[in-house]
Amino acid sequence: MTLIAKKNKLHKISTWFSDKRLHILGWTIFIFYEAIIIGIFVGRFSTLSTYVIFYSLNIATFYFHAHVVLAFALKKINERWWKLPLFILIELGVYLILTVCLDYIVINYTDYNGPIKLIFNAAFFAAPIYRAIYFMCFATSYYFLLNFLEERKKIEDLEKQRLNNIIQIAKSENAFLKAQIQPHLLFNTLDFIYQSAKDSSPVAAEAIHSLAEMMRYSVDGNKDKEFILLNDEINQVENLINLHQLRKDHHVQLRFWYDDEIRNVKIIPLVLTILVENMFKHGELLTASHPAEVSLRIEHNQLIIETSNLTKAVKDNSGLSSGMENIKKRLEYTYGKNAEFSYFTDSNQYFKVMLVIKIK
Structure with a gap:
């Protein structure tokens, strides 16, 4: 890879981090806060790999629900009543499957020594369902916030365009008045020449x-x-x-x-x-x-x-x-x-x- 290509790649990475800095900061604060609160409440902390694996799933669920599920399910008004519940059920099912798979990996392939066991009972499924709904609710708020900001930007752009149109109309009227003055000056001059000649x-x-x-x-x-x-x-x-x-x-x-x-x-x-x-x-x-x-x-x-x-x-x-x-x-x-x-x-x-x- 050439030096220019490396610089371009580093520039793209730097730009991406700059654009997503608020997201990164928000998730960092949320994870540290939640991990500390839960750790103090249960009296123990999980391993770093466990935090990375499960918070990666939760963050992915957050953005997938906001940018894919809600965006597609709410696109057509007359289809929302059946698309939204169906997609949420599918999303919950996929989240449960991924949670079971990740639990299996954490229990069997990491140094995890916590209380979670692969016992398929109501208590085992209740926790991930609650967790999925928890992040999906946050994602829903995020989705409507984005739509609100987008609509407000459109209104602001329309208002700017309206003001620009008013300014252009004022300039056109001014130019029209100037154009009226010049021909009448010419007519007065021609009339003077006619009277003289x-x-x-x-x-x-x-x-x-x-x-x-x-x-x-x-x-x-x-x-x-x-x-x-x-x-x-x-x-x-x-x-x-x-x-x-x-x-x-x-x-x-x-x-x-x-x-x-x-x-x-x-x-x-x-x-x-x-x-x-x-x-x-x-x-x-x-x-x-x-x-x-x-x-x-x-x-x-x-x-x-x-x-x-x-x-x-x-x-x-x-x-x-x-x-x-x-x-x-x-x-x-x-x-x-x-x-x-x-x-x-x-x-x-x-x-x-x-x-x-x-x-x-």
Whole structure:
């Protein structure tokens, strides 16, 4: 065995004694106390080997009853009534057999000269039965003490977890309040720039105004709402189109069709906005002969949203599929079978999207 292996073994032994030091101390005090009391009462003391043999049996009975018999017998509530008595009877029987065997060994193979003889009568069996029940009662108290300490630890852990959750919620609320302050500071700054620029540079001022409205909608609008009016989405899309028209000097070829009564229809937020944003990001919208289209209509108690746009010659599909799949999952989660969502690129290189939602 190498020196490192010996050190590891010694460390394990030392750790075990450290963990069990209370048990070792308790049993040492109990054995010395009981041995002295009994020795004084009967007027004689047994040999060391006798003490070692029989206290080893009693200590083993103590832990076996606590960790095996009670743990297994009390595991299922509806089976306790028959398992516990049966296991205790078996345990008593095994204890009696082991006691007889140990008595035989002590009497015949040690220097024992005490009064105990192997005479199988009531008095002979009464002592070990009493002794077994004595240690089993201590073991039962030990078992319930362990369970009590374990349950208390669980309660303490749950309380710590609850306090940690409260602290995390407080931190989240604080971060949320900070996050609210920062966008509003930005909106106030944009409003100042808009007011300053609307006379000297009306085009730039209009772009700033559209951008501010879009950002305000994304940050402040629709909080904690599952559904919004389609009117809000339409206004957002018109701001988006206006911003891109200003950027491209009004060369964007996009037709936006809808009837005014459709504004009162409710829908989940940002669906229409994301569809139009994808058109600007991934589509070719500057060709007059191939204008893009967005149409909203109601037919047969169904809201129908369609988009169509020419794809770019050099395709950049980064984020397109993930954006479409995100919309699809949100629709499935909210509407289930009451919504149909499809998209594809046709033979003329037009990317088309159709969304059909049944209106309740």
